[in-house]
Every structure is written in structure tokens, then in C-alpha cells.
Amino acid sequence: MNLEFNRPLPAPARDVALLVGRVVLGVVMFAHGYQKMLVNGIGRTTEGFETLSIPLAIVSASFVTVVEFAGSVLLILGGLTTIVCALMGVIMVGAGVFVHYGNGIFLADKGWELVGVITVCLLFFAAVGPGRFSLDHVVRRLQDKDRRELELATS
């Protein structure tokens, strides 16, 4: 039996998987951002952060809300993916430190499994990039085209 381990899927399937994954995580993050921005509002979100004794509650609440709200849209579109993943990673570590890490793994005990698995997705997206169906890919192609034309013009 010739089992092909550790072989990635072919390129089109990889790009589709990345698109699906980005949309799923993007929707999850957007739901949280939407809740903080429009359902609760930054004011009540800040109060919530204060009761969790998160330092600089107004600053951290604003940061988290904006990154979740706007970052999730960028994640779905595949724009600035590495930066968005890094910023969301900071939020997940913060949520872990201030809320979840001390409570074990299970969500039923307010444990870290959700922030942990969101971190898993962020690490993968940062590691492999957003794939072909993304703004980053479009921008990269336009930049390459510009560079080629410039080289042609100057040669």
C-alpha cells in the first residue's frame, strides 16, 4: 500500500479550502466584533472588560472591537492577512490570559478551547497565506505586473 502522507492537496483544492476556512473564521470573528461594536456598544464592552480587570479597558476594548469588526472583513476578503492574523492572535492571547487559561480546556468551565482553536486557524492562515482567492493575491499580481513593465521600460 502506497499511502502518500504529508502531501498537500493540489493547488485549486488548497485555495478553495483556504477561502472556506477564511470565511468561517471571518464570520465567527465578525459576530464577536458586531456584538461589541453595535449590539453592546464600546461603552458596555469597556465596562465588561473592566469587570474582567483587563488593563486600560477603554483602549483594549476599542482595540479588540475594531480588530474583530474590521479585521474579520479583511480576513474574509483576504487583505493584509498576515497582519490581521497577528492582531487577532494578540486578542486571543489576551482573552486567554485575562479570562480563559486558568479555567482548564472546556468551554463549559470557561476554558481556553475556543480561543485555542481560533489561534490554530490564525497560525495556519499566517503560515500558508490567504491563497489565490484573496485581495493579497490580486495586489501581488498587480505589483508583479508593474515591476515587469518598469523593467521592460528601463531596459
Added chain:
Amino acid sequence: MPQLPAPTSDIASLVARLLLGIVLVAHGWQKLAEKGIAATSAGFAGMGIPAPGAAAVFATFVELGGGVLILVGLATPYVAVLTTLNMIGAGLFAGHWTGGVFVAKGGWELVGVIITGALMLLAFGPGRVSIDHLLAARRRAKEPVGRHVRVEERVRVLS
């Protein structure tokens, strides 16, 4: 395409696998040792899951065994598919898919992000710090021709 360079991306894959593996092992261990298969099966029956005994064994086996395999990076594509099926089932029978996003209200966010993680493992493999990679490298070393093909493929993937 913006992506992390090779050593960093392998470390990112490793850390991601450790986190995902620990979460899955915790759920499998809870079903096997803390609650026991019988109680898990009874719980599944109460949720209206068909063949609750078999389903409980399947879920326990996939979560505990699959979690360990994800940790060490062995048989990754197969584990990724089984984990995805397990999570789709959990979403269906626990009503997560129709419960909105938030897990606090019974929503799908946790099963959704676990599926996303499994999907990424299926699509990109476990990275170089894995038994799968070790086995593939060992086999390639025995096939000098195949080795060149794989190097070309890797170059194409990275460019």
C-alpha cells in the same frame, strides 16, 4: 502570496497542531475516562443520535486517537477527514448549526473553527515537524527520481 518563510511556517503548524490535538484529546479523554463510554452513549441517545453506542465509540476514538495522531503528525489527512465528519455530526445533533454563531447560546463557532483547523491540516499537511514528513522523506530517499519530482513540486508550491 504573503506567507511565512519555511522554518517559521513549520513552527506555526506545529504549535497549531499541539493546540488542536490537546483540545481533541481532552474531549476524547472526557468521554472515555471521566464520563465513560456508557454515560457518553446514554448522553448521545438523549440527543437523538442514531446508534448511540456506535456513535459514542466513534466520537471517542476519533477525538482521543485522532487528537494524539494530530499531536505527532501521523496519518494527518485521514485524521482531518474523520475529525471533520465527527464535528459535522456534533453540529447536526447538538443543534449547533441552527443555534447561531455564539457557543454561549449553543451556536456553531467551536465546531466551525475545529473544522477549519482540520481543513487546513488536510489541505497543507502537518508541516515538517511531523512523523508524516519523516516517513515521506525516508521513502523519497529510496526513490531518487521521485525525489526530484517532489523538489520541483515544492518549488512550485512556494513560488
